[in-house]
Amino acid sequence: KNEVEQSPQNLTAQEGEFITINCSYSVGISALHWLQQHPGGGIVSLFMLSSGKKKHGRLIATINIQEKHSSLHITASHPRDSAVYICAVYSGNQFYFGTGTSLTVIP
Amino acid sequence: NAGVTQTPKFQVLKTGQSMTLQCAQDMNHNSMYWYRQDPGMGLRLIYYSASEGTTDKGEVPNGYNVSRLNKREFSLRLESAAPSQTSVYFCASSERFSGANVLTFGAGSRLTVL
Numbered sequence: 001k002n003e004v005e006q007s008p009q010n011l012t013a014q015e016g017e018f019i020t021i022n023c024s025y026s027v028g029i030s031a032l033h034w035l036q037q038h039p040g041g042g043i044v045s046l047f048m049l050s051s052g053k054k055k056h057g058r059l060i061a062t063i064n065i066q067e068k069h070s071s072l073h074i075t076a077s078h079p080r081d082s083a084v085y086i087c088a089v090y091s092g093n094q095f096y097f098g099t100g101t102s103l104t105v106i107p
Numbered sequence: 108n109a110g111v112t113q114t115p116k117f118q119v120l121k122t123g124q125s126m127t128l129q130c131a132q133d134m135n136h137n138s139m140y141w142y143r144q145d146p147g148m149g150l151r152l153i154y155y156s157a158s159e160g161t162t163d164k165g166e167v168p169n170g171y172n173v174s175r176l177n178k179r180e181f182s183l184r185l186e187s188a189a190p191s192q193t194s195v196y197f198c199a200s201s202e203r204f205s206g207a208n209v210l211t212f213g214a215g216s217r218l219t220v221l
Contacts, residue, residue, distance in 0.1 A: 031207035042214040043197060050207050086149070090208045093157055094165070095140070095201070099149035 003027050006087050006098035013105050019074040021101045023087030026068065034061050034072050035086040037100070043086070046072075077105045110134070113198045113213035120188045120220045128183040128216050130198030136211070138201040139181035140165075141173060143194040144215075150197065156181055188220045 004025045013019050023032070034046045047054050047061040049070075054061050058077075063070040074081055082105050087098040113130045120126055132139065137158045142150040142165075152165030156175040170192060172184045185192055198213040 033210055035210075035212075043212040045210060045212075048207055048209060088150075088210065090201075090210075093138075094152060094155060095199075095208075095210060097150040099147065 002098075003091070003096040004087055004089055004098040006085075006101050008101060009099070011101060011103045013077050013103070015078060015105055015107050017077050017105075019077050019081075019103065019105075021072045021085050021087075021103070023070045023072070023098055024068060025070075025087075025089045025096070027089065027091040027096065029089040029091050031090050032063055032070050033088040033090075033095075034070075035088060037084045037086060039083070041083075046085075074103075077103075079105045079107050081105050111198055111200050111211050111213040113196075113216055115216060116214065117217050118219070120185075120218065122189060122220060124188050125184065125186050126188065126218075127185075128196055128198070128218075129180070130182060130213060131180045132198075132200040132211070133179065134200060134202065134211065135178070136200035136202040137178070138208075139175065140199045140201070141171075141181070141183045142197045142199065143167065144197060145194050153183065153196075185218075188218075190220045192218065193220045194218060 007022045031050045037043045058075045060073040084100040086100045111132045140155045141153040154173040156162045159178045196216045201208045201210045
């Protein structure tokens with residue numbers, strides 16, 4: 001059983017499209033993280049949120065605690081957004097990770 | 108820059124050889140973690156350390172040992188490497204701020220066991 005489920009697993013978009021990646025979790029959490037990993041690269045934190053909505057540039061993250069669901073939106077997608085996006089939650093004393101969504105943005 | 112530093116970035120071993128992955132953080136975080144990342148399986152926890160002097164097994168601890176040398180450093184040792192340990196390894200650290208746990212990763216170490 002996976003504590004964190006992401007969808008879709010793979011996503012291909014044309015440059016400029018609006019993109020949504022979804023994350024559902026089954027455990028009680030204090031915060032949810034969205035992470036980004038470029039091919040062959042390290043993992044960087046995009047957002048940490050425990051309620052509502054956060055925005056950073058073209059990226060928007062929302063969370064609904066009651067429904068145990070979060071979404072990551074990318075507006076006006078660009079080829080440099082091509083990466084794996086990982087949802088993670090903190091519960092108990094450890095983090096649980098989704099398997100990631102691989103996004104490819106085509107020029 | 109503040110963050111998590113792990114070494115080496117790349118390593119090739121022969122089956123049965125040993126090695127230690129080093130990790131250090133300068134953010135004064137209490138918790139540190141070692142994960143492995145394999146295609147299609149996401150990040151899996153090998154060991155973690157909630158504070159200096161404590162370590163606990165994660166999901167996939169077999170074949171690994173760890174040492175929390177001090178608050179800054181958390182090393183991962185492979186005593187007798189096996190091809191199944193070919194993976195990308197990430198060290199991470201975490202601390203609770205304002206009711207939530209921030210999480211910072213190292214750049215990763217790519218290990219190949221022949």
